[in-house]
Amino acid sequence: VRVAVIVTAAGSGTRLGREMPKALVPLDGVPVVTHALRGVLAAGVVDEVVVTIPAHSEQDFADAVALVGTDAPVPPLRCVTGGATRQASVAAGLAALGADVDVVLVHDAARALTPPEVVARVVEAVRAGAPCVIPVVPVTDSVVDVSAGVRPVDRGALRVVQTPQGFDRAVLDRAHRHAEERAADEATAATDDASLCAALGLPVAVVEGHPDGAKITTSRDLAVARMVVRDRRSQHPARPPEPPAPPVTLPEASVGPGGPR
Numbered sequence: 001v002r003v004a005v006i007v008t009a010a011g012s013g014t015r016l017g018r019e020m021p022k023a024l025v026p027l028d029g030v031p032v033v034t035h036a037l038r039g040v041l042a043a044g045v046v047d048e049v050v051v052t053i054p055a056h057s058e059q060d061f062a063d064a065v066a067l068v069g070t071d072a073p074v075p076p077l078r079c080v081t082g083g084a085t086r087q088a089s090v091a092a093g094l095a096a097l098g099a100d101v102d103v104v105l106v107h108d109a110a111r112a113l114t115p116p117e118v119v120a121r122v123v124e125a126v127r128a129g130a131p132c133v134i135p136v137v138p139v140t141d142s143v144v145d146v147s148a149g150v151r152p153v154d155r156g157a158l159r160v161v162q163t164p165q166g167f168d169r170a171v172l173d174r175a176h177r178h179a180e181e182r183a184a185d186e187a188t189a190a191t192d193d194a195s196l197c198a199a200l201g202l203p204v205a206v207v208e209g210h211p212d213g214a215k216i217t218t219s220r221d222l223a224v225a226r227m228v229v230r231d232r233r234s235q236h237p238a239r240p241p242e243p244p245a246p247p248v249t250l251p252e253a254s255v256g257p258g259g260p261r
């Protein structure tokens with residue numbers, strides 16, 4: 001079984017109050033996307049990586065990828081230009097996958113600190129036969145529905161959905177093809193991929209997520225992520241020396257370290 005991951009990193013940094021793409025914002029001195037790639041690769045279950053990036057940011061992302069380094073063998077990695085919405089970016093990532101990929105994970109770069117064991121759990125569930133798998137965490141706050149007055153909702157029945165979400169490749173291809181006309185506009189596009197599968201009537205399986213898999217959206221989220229990184233470092237002080245960076249394939253007409261190609 002060949003497993004690929006699409007890491008969605010083509011979003012802007014607007015809600016973080018940044019000019020640069022959110023995935024390039026430094027977290028403890030290293031870009032957000034670099035942390036996300038480290039976490040995914042540390043699971044040791046991925047054979048191929050596609051990163052969706054904003055237009056005209058090829059060199060910045062090649063630099064971020066060069067910082068990854070892992071203790072495990074590094075799979076082939078390529079960057080492709082994303083689309084106007086997350087759904088469009090995932091579709092672009094899917095189009096760039098090798099023909100022999102059987103299982104696809106879709107992971108938000110903005111979930112920089114997702115622990116490797118969550119990635120492993122998702123892959124295991126897909127390999128066990130689930131066509132669509134999501135990691136979830138319980139809701140800890142009280143929740144109300146305000147669509148018609150204020151109606152309390154039983155939080156015990158609710159879960160927050162994280163990524164990586166895992167799919168049988170043919171299922172994810174079909175779900176995206178079916179929802180293609182929604183992809184161009186933020187008002188209609190899906191915010192995750194499992195919802196596209198659910199719209200086809202496919203069953204969605206859940207595995208346990210992790211609080212560290214929360215998405216970095218606001219500057220407060222970034223501050224919390226910084227604390228998590230520091231806390232992890234204080235528990236595991238010495239990182240081993242980092243092996244060479246993975247080879248990167250940039251989109252056409254991009255500029256590499258040796259100048260224009």
Ligand code: C5P
Binds near residue numbers: 009010083084110
């Ligand atoms: O904007 P939001 O935080 O919901 O984005 C979730 C993830 O999808 C982020 O990692 C972001 O970089 C990515 N994204 C993308 N293409 C877009 C919009 C968002 O790859 N057009």
